[in-house]
Amino acid sequence: MVAFESVTKRFGGSNGQPAFTALDGVDLTVARGGITGIIGRSGAGKSTLIRLVNGLEKASSGRVVVDGIEVGTLAETGLRDLRRQVGMIFQHFNLLSSRTAFDNIALPLEIAGMDRKAIRDRVAPLVDLVGLGDKADRYPAELSGGQKQRIGIARALATEPKLLLSDEATSALDPETTQSILELLKDINRDLGLTVLLITHEMEVVKTIASQVAVIDKGKIVESGRTFDIFTAPQHETTQSLLSAAIGAKLPEWIRADLKPQPAPGDRALVRLVFFGETAFQPLTARLVAEIGPDLNILAGAIDEIAGEPFGSLVVSYAADPQTLERAARFYQQTGLTTEVLGYGA
Structure with a gap:
C-alpha cells in the first residue's frame, strides 16, 4: 500500500x-x-x-x-x-x-x-x-x-x-x-x-x-x-x-546490581529462558530440573502475547560449576530452548 x-x-x-x-x-x-x-x-x-x-x-x-x-x-x-x-x-x-x-x-x-x-x-x-x-x-x-x-x-x-x-x-x-x-x-x-x-x-x-x-x-x-x-x-x-522494559521477565534491581560477567567459586548462573513457537507449550522447566538437579531457583517469570502469538520467559539460577553448566548447555542444544546468560552472582 x-x-x-x-x-x-x-x-x-x-x-x-x-x-x-x-x-x-x-x-x-x-x-x-x-x-x-x-x-x-x-x-x-x-x-x-x-x-x-x-x-x-x-x-x-x-x-x-x-x-x-x-x-x-x-x-x-x-x-x-x-x-x-x-x-x-x-x-x-x-x-x-x-x-x-x-x-x-x-x-x-x-x-x-x-x-x-x-x-x-x-x-x-x-x-x-x-x-x-x-x-x-x-x-x-x-x-x-x-x-x-x-x-x-x-x-x-x-x-x-x-x-x-x-x-x-x-x-x-x-x-x-x-x-x-x-x-x-x-x-x-x-x-x-x-x-x-x-x-x-x-x-x-x-x-x-x-x-x-x-x-x-x-x-x-x-x-x-x-x-x-x-x-x-x-x-x-x-x-x-x-x-528492555516492555518484554519478558524483569529482575529486581538489587539482583541486577550484583551480577558479574564471570563466575567466582560458589557463584550461581542467572539465565533467562525464552519460550515461543514449539517450546511455548512444552514442560521444559521440569525437564531442566531433571537434567541438572533440584537446585534450580525461579527468580522471575512472565507470560505475554505478541501480535497474537504466545511468548514467555523465566529467569532461573543454578550452580555455576563446570559440570552443571555443561549439562544445562547440552539440554538447551537438544531442546532448542532460547537462552540468555544474564550474569553470575552469589
Missing part, C-alpha cells in the same frame, strides 16, 4: 543555517491490508515520516508511493483526491468544539460537496461502528478522551479511505481506554480490510496491534520485520533499549 524509496527529508538550510535531516535514506514498505507500526524515541522522525504519506510534508529526495501513486508529483487537486483515500487520526483528537460528534464526522463529506441526505446515510453507520450511537448530538466538551478519539476515527473513515494513519493516537489516553481503542482499530482492520499505519513510542501498542513493525532512530530505519520476530529477538541496540 505504501512504499518509501530512499526518502530523505531536510528542514531549514537557508540564511546560512545548516539543514536538519529528519529522515535519511528511508526504505520501507507497508503491506496492504495489514497493521504496521513505526516505533522510535521522540525526535526520531516518526511524525515526519507519516506526514509524507498524505503530502503534509514533501520529501527532499526519494519517492513516497501510495497505492501506486507517487505523492511528490501531485498538484493540489491530486493531493485532495489522495487525502480522501488516506484517513488520519491524531493524538489530541482535533475535533471542532462548536460541532456535535455527528457534525465532526460529517465535516470531510461537507467539504467534498456531498448532499445532506447522503451525509446522514454515511455518518449514521459510522457513529454506530465506533460505539457512540447515543452520543451523536453531544459536543466534544461533553465527551471523554476515549469517546473523542472514537469520533476522530469515525471522521477518518467518513471518506471510505484505503489507508488509515495513526499519529500517536492513544498516547493521551489512559491504559484501559487505550486498549479499547486498539481493539476498535483491530476490528476496523479486519472487517473493512483497511490498511493501518501507526506511529507510537508506546511498545505495548505495537505489541498488541501490529503484525509488522519498523524501528526508526535518528531518521533511519534500523530494523524492520514481523512484530513477533523483532520483539523476541531485537538485533539493533536501539530496538533492544526500547524493548
